[in-house]
Amino acid sequence: MQENTQQKRRDFLQYILGGSFLAWLGAIIYPVLSYLKPPKQAEVEVNSVNVGKSSSIALNSGQIIKFGTKPVLLVRTAQGNFKAFSAVCTHLDCTVQYKNDLGLIWCACHNGKYDLNGRNISGPPPRPLSEYRVTLQGDDVLVSKIA
């Protein structure tokens, strides 16, 4: 009977000790993990960017523009139409470019290809590029997010 009580006490102390150890470990690990997680930084929301004069953009060419912190590819087709897409390849995050000899959007990293509607047509990209709206205000080219 006495032995049984002693065993119970020992078990109880072991639980307390084990629990305290886990709590102590948590008290160390939690702040370290929280410290490693980068804090969210306030970014100015960009909804529209003025790229410049349409007359200064050559036919059958592409250029990367800064859309806040994101790169956006602005393409002027051989017919003179403007198209804009996110320049981040949907495969593994490389920055795409316009290949004017093929009339396609191309990612140099893994040879992914997209057509001028942003659709993934060849290579490893799994999804199309997200599209941006291009509007002309007089001679000014404006690129904006599609809501």
Add this chain to the structure above:
Amino acid sequence: MKKIFQWLDERFELDALVKFMGKKYVPIHSHSVWYYFGGVSLFLFIIQVITGILLLLYYKGGEDLAFESIQFIMSKVSFGWLIRSIHSWSANLFVLSAMIHMFSVVFERAYRKPRELTWLSGMLMFFLILGFGFSGYLLPWNELAFFATKVGTDIVGVIPMIGKPIMMLLRGGEEVTGATLTRFYGIHVAILPGMFTILLGLHLLFVQRQGMSEPIEFTNTPEHERETMPFFPNFFLRDLLLWLIVLNVLAILAVFFPWELGVKADPFASAPAGIQPEWYFMFMFQTLKMIPSHVLFIDGELLGIGLFGLAGLVWTLIPFWDRKTARGEHNRFINYIAFFAICYIILLTTIGWLS
């Protein structure tokens, strides 16, 4: 000299240590040459530490400083170009030497009981070496490094559930920025060297404690027919001679083929045509390039990364599933696997270079 030794011997009993080292023997057989690659890897690690510390004296981390500081090291600091070139070449030779060491251990079955933990510590060190290569590659903040880091960290992000948080942790944010550079700098010069040194200490301790591994055929030959050589000084002096040769090869490479710096990274530029990773990541890069966007219902990138992860795990756990070798029998299947792995790496790397 003798007096100094006596002085130290009185205090630290060095005589016992010398006697202990003299007791260690290296088996002599037709494959003995492979024993040297562990030592060569160790030597190249020492070179990395020394040149790395020297580079630290001038390198400045940060988006606006990193590239310029390497430019400064290469153009203004006396012999800066040489130190940086040796660091880069030595890093590549280090990976090569560790790779040869790893494959020779597999072909010789040196991982078998009782050396399972020696193999495991070696494999962990090999992964850390790749980590050294990947993190160090970004530090000059050039175009190639920028995209290699984007792709490499995005690959981590593909892993379901835990991938995205780990990617954020590595990048220090959503994108590859100056924050990533700072993190990679810390990983490259503090975290990885610390972990590597602990594993290296364990690895060497295991080798000292258990002695050199013998091939199965050697163990099966009668004792009087086995030839051995004392580790100290016979094998040790041969090791030193080879280290000297490696140092000369390194000097020739660094002087005649100095490591280029490339173009400064621009987060708003497209990835340049012909972009490629370091040679030791090329076979994986080429595989990811060749896998279509979807295979059945699985994303191609997820499939590729999953298969490489699985292959790496199976490879790392060889001593724990290769029961036949553990029993002292010859398991040809292991040779086929290792041979296939070598052929795959060479073939895909060649295709990558040619395409």
